[in-house]
Amino acid sequence: MPASNPNLVLSPRIAAAKAAGKPLVALESTIVTHGMPHPQNFQTALAVEAAVRAAGAEPATIAVIDGVLRIGLEESELAALAQASGVLKLSRADLAFATAFGRTGSTTVAATMIAAKAAGIAVFATGGIGGVHRGGATSLDVSADLEELARTDVIVVSAGAKAILDIGLTLEYLETKGVPVVAYGSDELPAFWSSESGHKAPLRLDRPEEIARFQQARAALGVKGGMLVANPLSAEHAIAKATIEGWIDRALADAAAARIIGKAVTPFLLGRIVELSEGRSLKANIALIQANATLAGEIAVALARP
Ligand code: PSU
Ligand code: MN
DSSP, X not given: OOTTOTTEXXXXXXXXXXXXXXXXXXXXXXXXXXSSOTTHHHHHHHHHHXXXXXXXXXXXXXXXXXXXXXXXXXXXXXXXXXXXXSOEEEOTTTXXXXXXXXXXXXXXXXXXXXXXHHHTOOEEEOSOBOOBBTTHHHHOOBOHHHHXXXXXXXXXXXXXXXXXXXXXXXXXXXXXXTOOXXXXXXXXXXXXXBSOOSSBOSEEEOSHHHHHHHHHHHHHTTOXXXXXXXXXXXXXXXXXXXXXXXHHHHHHHHHHHTTXXXXXXXXXXXXXXXXXXXXXXXXXXXXXXXXXXXXXXXXXXXXXXX
């Protein structure tokens, strides 16, 4: 996507930051429109931007508004998006559908990676990526986020793959696709709300500078594709695996009974787990996305150092 594309617009703040060589961090918007209830979604979006700034980088929240892929939203635009209904949940398949037909949509991890790359942003913070769903070997429900990580050169800072998924199959898929999975400061791969997944992380790094160096070394060798950084939630906010599993089983059964399919699966499960956990999962989700934004800001600052 060339910079002159009228369907891709950097906000004046982001354009100025870019021109000044300031480190940038991309932020997704599906977590706002489909991942959390109002008003926590809006409050969290602002807190996440603040966390990126506190780390010394400039946050660019990304969404398609009336057909324009916008890199950097104003607070009033975020407020409107956080309450809007009928917002599309956009991935690689339909990002351009929204820009072609003047639609409004939020960007998932996959679509945000495409937008970040097009805008020249190397680091992106999210909550948890999509992956291979439980039963994915027969349902073929595999998030487009995984293929995007294989293709697009962006560092994605997450708390791992969401625990509603089959983490083992997700790791196999990422390995096949050549995506480095790096746990931050941990030997175990975290699982979103929980710091335990029961799976050893393929790689471990302990400092933002090391993550920057690793991605620079990949680029120097001409190795294409993204990197998944998995940042464990602090003990204070993390939920024990045994606790969260009960809610997940219940939510999965409810999704099957209600015949939820396709794009609706993940938002349904997240929403149901907020209800079943009486808000505990939402608190953890808010904490983890902020921690990921901080780390992403630190990585962006490290990448910008000569
Ligand atoms: N992280 C969160 N909440 C979310 C998501 C990530 O804390 O709602 C979103 C991301 O946009 C991710 C999407 O790409 O969930 C995965 O959707 P699916 O499983 O349908 O690919
Ligand atoms: Mn899916």
